[in-house]
Amino acid sequence: MRRHQSRIAFFLLLTPLVLWLGLLIIIPHIDMLLISLRERISFGVYEPSLTHYEKALTEPLYLRTFWRTAVMSVLATAITLLIAFPVAYYIAKMAKGRLQQVLFMLCLIPFYVSELVRTFGWMILLRETGLVSNLLQWVGLADRPVELLYTDATMMVGLVYTSMLFMVVPLVTTLESLDDSVIEAGYDLGGSGLSVLREIIIPHAMPGIVSGCIVVFMLSLGNYLTPTMLGGKDSLWFTEMIYNQFIVRSNWELGAAFGFMLLILSSVIVWGVLRLTGRTLKETMG
Amino acid sequence: MTPDLECLDLVKRFGDTTAVDNVSFSVPPGSFFSILGPSGCGKTTIMRMIAGFLDPTSGDIRIKGGSVLDTPPNKRPVNMVFQHLALFPMMTIAENIGYGLRRRGMAKGEIGRKVDEALDRIGLPGIGGRKVDELSGGQKQRVAIARCMVLEPDVLLLDEPLGALDLKLREHMKVELKALQAAFDTTFVYITHDQSEALVMSDQIAVMNAGRFEQVGTGQDLYYRPDTPFVAGFIGESNRWKGRIERAEGDTVQLRTDTGLAMRATGATLSEGDMAEIFVRPESIRLADHAEALSSFDNRLKGTVTSLLFNGAASRVLVRDDAGETLEVNLPQSGEFASLKRGDTVHIGWGAGQATCFGAA
Numbered sequence: 001m002r003r004h005q006s007r008i009a010f011f012l013l014l015t016p017l018v019l020w021l022g023l024l025i026i027i028p029h030i031d032m033l034l035i036s037l038r039e040r041i042s043f044g045v046y047e048p049s050l051t052h053y054e055k056a057l058t059e060p061l062y063l064r065t066f067w068r069t070a071v072m073s074v075l076a077t078a079i080t081l082l083i084a085f086p087v088a089y090y091i092a093k094m095a096k097g098r099l100q101q102v103l104f105m106l107c108l109i110p111f112y113v114s115e116l117v118r119t120f121g122w123m124i125l126l127r128e129t130g131l132v133s134n135l136l137q138w139v140g141l142a143d144r145p146v147e148l149l150y151t152d153a154t155m156m157v158g159l160v161y162t163s164m165l166f167m168v169v170p171l172v173t174t175l176e177s178l179d180d181s182v183i184e185a186g187y188d189l190g191g192s193g194l195s196v197l198r199e200i201i202i203p204h205a206m207p208g209i210v211s212g213c214i215v216v217f218m219l220s221l222g223n224y225l226t227p228t229m230l231g232g233k234d235s236l237w238f239t240e241m242i243y244n245q246f247i248v249r250s251n252w253e254l255g256a257a258f259g260f261m262l263l264i265l266s267s268v269i270v271w272g273v274l275r276l277t278g279r280t281l282k283e284t285m286g
Numbered sequence: 287m288t289p290d291l292e293c294l295d296l297v298k299r300f301g302d303t304t305a306v307d308n309v310s311f312s313v314p315p316g317s318f319f320s321i322l323g324p325s326g327c328g329k330t331t332i333m334r335m336i337a338g339f340l341d342p343t344s345g346d347i348r349i350k351g352g353s354v355l356d357t358p359p360n361k362r363p364v365n366m367v368f369q370h371l372a373l374f375p376m377m378t379i380a381e382n383i384g385y386g387l388r389r390r391g392m393a394k395g396e397i398g399r400k401v402d403e404a405l406d407r408i409g410l411p412g413i414g415g416r417k418v419d420e421l422s423g424g425q426k427q428r429v430a431i432a433r434c435m436v437l438e439p440d441v442l443l444l445d446e447p448l449g450a451l452d453l454k455l456r457e458h459m460k461v462e463l464k465a466l467q468a469a470f471d472t473t474f475v476y477i478t479h480d481q482s483e484a485l486v487m488s489d490q491i492a493v494m495n496a497g498r499f500e501q502v503g504t505g506q507d508l509y510y511r512p513d514t515p516f517v518a519g520f521i522g523e524s525n526r527w528k529g530r531i532e533r534a535e536g537d538t539v540q541l542r543t544d545t546g547l548a549m550r551a552t553g554a555t556l557s558e559g560d561m562a563e564i565f566v567r568p569e570s571i572r573l574a575d576h577a578e579a580l581s582s583f584d585n586r587l588k589g590t591v592t593s594l595l596f597n598g599a600a601s602r603v604l605v606r607d608d609a610g611e612t613l614e615v616n617l618p619q620s621g622e623f624a625s626l627k628r629g630d631t632v633h634i635g636w637g638a639g640q641a642t643c644f645g646a647a
Contacts, residue, residue: 185372187360188337189386189437199385203376 029263036256052257062241062258069238070265072152073220076159080167080216081209083160088171088208089201093180107168115162119229122158123149126230150232158226163219167212174208175201210277214270221266238262288351290315290473291336291364291441296345298331305331306342307497313441313475313490318467320476320484323494324520329477332494333443336475337366349440360389365434366443370450371426373418379405379429380414386437404432407469423451424459428466435470444476448483460486481521485509493517515563515644524565525613528646531560538638546609550584551641562643568602568614570640573623574633583635589613591630605634 039049056062091103110118125131126148136142148154178201186196202209227237238258245255289312298306305328313319321329334340336347338359346353354362365386374382383404384397392400405411408428413421421429427447434442444463448456464487467474478484484491485505492502493516501513512518519526529543534557541562542548551564572580580586592612593604601617603626615634617623626632 179370179372181368181370181372182374184337184339184359185366185368185374186385187358188364188366189433190360190389191385192360192389195389200374200376 032256032259035252036260038253040253052254053261055254056257056261061236065236065238065241066261066265068236069221069262070269072156072159073217074269076156076163076220077213077217079156080160080163081213084164084167084171084212085205085209088168088175091168092172092175093178093183104172107165110161111165115225118162119158119225122154122161122230126154149230150235152231152235155227155231155235158230159220159223162223162226163216166215166219170208170212170215171205172208174205178204206277210273213273217269217273218266221262287315289313289348290317290350291319291475292346292348292351293332293336294346294348296332296335296347297343298328298335298340299343304497306335308345309494309497309499310345311492311499311502313473315473316471317489318464318474318476318487320478320488320491321494322478322481322484322491322520325479327494328497329494330445333366333445333475333477336441337364337443338362363440364443365437365439365441366445367430367434367447369445369447371430371447373426373430373433375418377418378414379416379418379421382418382429383414383433383436385433390437400436404436407435408432408466424455424462427451427459428462431463431466435466435472439472441473441475442470444474446478446480448478448480456483463487485521493520495520512565512642515565515646518565518642518644522567522569523614524567525571526566527564529562529564529643531556531558531562534558539643541643543611545611547587547607547611549641550638551643552639553643553645556643556645561646563646564641564643566613566636566641569616571613571615571634571636573603573615573618574635577633580633580635582637584638585641586633586635587613588631588633591626591628591632594626594628603632605632 036052037048037050038046039051041047056066087107091100091107095103113121123130127133128145128147128149130148132148133142133146136146137144182200182204183196186200191199222239224237224239224243227235228240231237239262242255242258242262245251245258249255292312294310296306296309297304307328309328309332311319321332323329331340335342338354338357342355347355349363354364374385377385380398380401383401387397387400401414402411405414408431410425410428413425418426418429430447431442448459448463451459460483463474463476467487476484476487485508488505490502491505491508493500493508495516501508501517503511508517508521512521518524527543527545527547529541529547529549531539531541531553532548533540537552537554539551539553539556539562540548541551541564543564549564551562553562556562572583574580577586577588587605587607589605589607591603592606594617595602595604595614599619601619602614603617603623604612605615606612613634617626
């Protein structure tokens with residue numbers, strides 16, 4: 001009887017998860033896969049075909065955008081890590097008491113505002129008649145309005161800014177768990193700042209680094225707003241192409257194929273990173 | 287001979303509080319020196335200053351005669367065994383022990399040889415490939431010491447390294463630490479709040495209280511000849527009273543405690559009318575059935591057993607005398623008092639030499 005009850009409780013607790021995974025992730029993806037693998041012959045008539053994948057892999061614009069998105073996302077992840085690591089180290093190890101809490105809050109506060117508004121903030125700062133442009137003219141570094149928007153660099157700033165918190169949080173958590181005396185022991189036994197960082201702090205922070213990188217990479221790869229608003233005409237992002245196929249061109253088959261290519265790309269890169277750092281997904285996430 | 291470690295007028299202030307107040311001491315080569323004190327007395331601050339993690343407010347620290355104040359911690363010929371050992375969990379045992387040697391740029395083969403040698407020395411050969419969390423508490427302890435000793439430091443600092451171990455292992459490690467110190471023939475500076483650790487292992491012990499050294503001496507000095515009331519109260523256990531000196535003849539004084547107990551005791555520089563604190567150890571009080579057996583003692587009392595505190599070899603009886611004063615007395619385990627029970631009448635006595643008194647404000 002008891003066993004029976006606990007089984008019911010178990011299934012009840014499992015239901016939301018199964019519904020969420022099934023209805024919102026697994027079923028739509030199966031449908032997407034099926035859509036991407038068919039070709040429209042005429043109105044309402046479809047045939048199985050690989051033609052959209054063929055098109056995606058042979059059309060230079062599509063392929064170039066695909067690789068560019070991948071490389072830029074990796075770059076954005078690397079820059080985010082480089083900026084976030086010292087910040088996280090300061091918050092976790094050097095700031096004490098209230099200062100620590102305040103700094104952590106400061107990292108969090110920008111996320112009270114929606115991503116759209118935050119990106120507009122950057123546009124207000126960086127546009128031709130914006131704050132930065134006016135400031136440069138006033139100081140005398142420029143003699144006419146400067147357009148800082150619509151370049152790859154601007155887009156990168158936006159991507160890094162958006163991802164920062166998702167790198168800082170896991171890093172702070174892992175760094176906080178490192179006992180101060182372990183760092184002191186590193187110095188005491190003759191280590192320099194650099195070797196303590198390389199041999200003790202980074203190996204300890206590795207789970208945080210890997211999980212932060214995975215999250216930031218996925219967020220960058222799937223970001224739509226920032227590249228669209230801050231990027232220039234040459235900074236086409238792969239998500240924009242998916243959007244175009246689905247919404248503008250109503251070509252669901254090609255859009256679905258793009259979607260699957262992006263899914264495969266992110267899976268392969270995450271798997272590669274885990275292999276490279278010798279970690280399992282279980283260790284990193286659990 | 288130049289001392290391995292010398293501290294001169296060492297002072298450390300944190301804001302308004304003085305953590306270390308004018309401490310000077312020197313440690314001869316190859317000896318085991320302990321700093322013993324209650325928590326918060328400043329002993330960890332001294333240790334961190336010697337290791338280089340804190341700068342003294344004033345004073346000097348000299349190692350083998352040379353000042354190390356301008357030497358950063360990673361260049362000092364001093365290594366430290368941390369309270370929680372601080373082994374590097376991301377490395378194997380061999381990598382842990384070899385860490386300092388790698389930092390010195392020693393060749394790989396040489397490091398491997400030295401690490402194996404160190405593992406032999408601590409009696410754990412062949413565990414080099416294991417992870418830190420696969421070792422027991424005592425094994426980690428020995429690895430933490432080996433990790434420092436391969437660097438052949440002039441002084442090894444140990445910050446309460448036995449605190450995290452359970453009682454049985456702690457007793458065992460005391461003996462082992464002393465043996466390791468002899469084997470490596472290095473100067474050990476050991477800080478602890480546990481008097482038995484300090485008494486068992488040390489050549490010299492400094493008793494520290496509120497930022498100052500109360501007394502520096504051998505275990506026997508501290509136990510038999512305490513200089514201050516704090517040392518007398520901190521080392522071992524004592525029956526203690528406050529009283530007034532009634533008569534003084536040389537070192538021997540006749541006094542009466544506030545509770546009315548008359549007693550002969552030892553205390554230099556005290557004169558008639560002075561207030562004094564008196565300490566008598568439970569183990570220096572003799573228990574007897576008849577008053578005649580105690581005729582050789584200066585102080586004799588008759589009392590009633592109010593409690594038996596059984597604790598194996600350290601068992602005690604509480605004896606209340608006719609004036610209502612309760613004294614703790616050691617219970618000999620030789621069998622003659624095996625039938626002693628609550629309410630029995632006993633006689634107790636102790637010599638004037640075993641009652642130490644100090645002038646009190």
